[in-house]
Amino acid sequence: MASVCGETWFHFFLKETLMGLSWVSFLPETRQDLLVSIRMCKLLAQCQLDTVKGNAFLYAVPEAISALTIIMLHISSNSSSQQTMVLAVLETLAVLLRAIAGSLWNPHHVAQALQALQAVPLRNLLTREDHDVFHAYHEILHCILQLHPQVMLKASASFLCAIRHLLHSVMREGRQKADTNSYESDKDWVLRSAQSMERLYCQVAACAANFTALASFLVAEYVDELQKVTLRTDVKRHLSEGIFAVLDVCREADLNMLRTCLSPGVQEIFRHLYTDFQRFHQYKTRVRADTEDV
Template sequence: MTSLLRQGEGLITNPHHVILVLGALQLVPLHHLTPTVYQSAFLAVHEALFAIIQCHPQVMLNAAPSFLNVFYRLVASIMQEGRQRGDSDTDGDVYLQCSRLIERMYSHIAATAESFTTLSAFMVAQYVTELQKVTLRPDVKLHLTEGIYRILDLCVEQDIKFLTAGLQMGVREVFNELYSSYTHYHKAQRQGEDKYTV
């Protein structure tokens, strides 16, 4: 499926066929798998999403919600698999690699902002809702945080107000903590880089 998608709009001319692929990706199991099977399933879904975002820009204008539903399954699954455990973690590299791919996908989503700008607050809300449920391993959390910072870059002041007012109490605290670290570390650094570039 992914190799077909990589042929781009020259081969798959009907946008509905790409939306059918997104529907099929929703059904790929990502829970209760061994690390090796999890990694191959995760990579297969990620590569298909990557092919869609790279090779089917016209579809993305209408299919962004479907795309995000599939991507959210990847985010939620890596948060479950990448949580801190009491036992020694021999499979950490699998989950660390997957968290790097999530960070990369957030960057690609942010780069195609016209499809996702209106959904950026929604993406942040999904992220902090999942984050409130787990304690992530620091190395996994680092990549996911860097990724969600890119989506926060798309959020306008109205989005931030919406998130602050609309999230439930515990989730709002997680968001406030995330937004505070975003403004302190990422936003300040980015503004410094912009100033330096000018």
């Protein structure tokens, strides 16, 4: 509809959509209207628009991202918040971040998306909708790394905080459980989440040229959390493989800092992790390189 209607109707439709994201829609009786506006914003971002309409939409994206961030902050402060609304906001933010790739005027608007992530209530993730929220959260981090890496570097503290939020969720659900029925019911989703974290760590490592100073913080966060839980073997394998990719870009000075600054118990965990890294990961890397040369 948006791609075939006239410019006057398109501007009216765009204006109404942005108005629907306003603070007035936080009223309980207009909650459903707010959800519709969020989804309409997502549909607009996915439309194939001509130059005039496309430019008009791009100019509206910063306002939409700001509104969605405010909505997420409001949801997080509301104990009765629904995951349906959270999921809709995250999916729309991801689509908007893709829409403005290559035409970004102010990186602040992408940094706002990171602010919204920090407010996401990643709970026990017991339902399918909770799982979808996790993967929508991961998709935003993936978009920022892939399409807006300069923002990730400038807002590194917020980015690391967002990754930590995601890691805590995986490790909480990936711990070994005595209830075997519960284990079987959530085994597949937890494994997929661990695989997503592995890919995210590998993607961060690919930005090594400017990210080495922060890579050690990711390693420190992982080993610190590893001290608190006993992970399932399959979950630990994928998380460790991701951390190995990060270790691959750590400088010797960063490694020495980890050996010195970590608490004694965490130092022992790091020592075992680094031994495995040298024994398996670096060996696999050398074998892969030799195979490619042949």
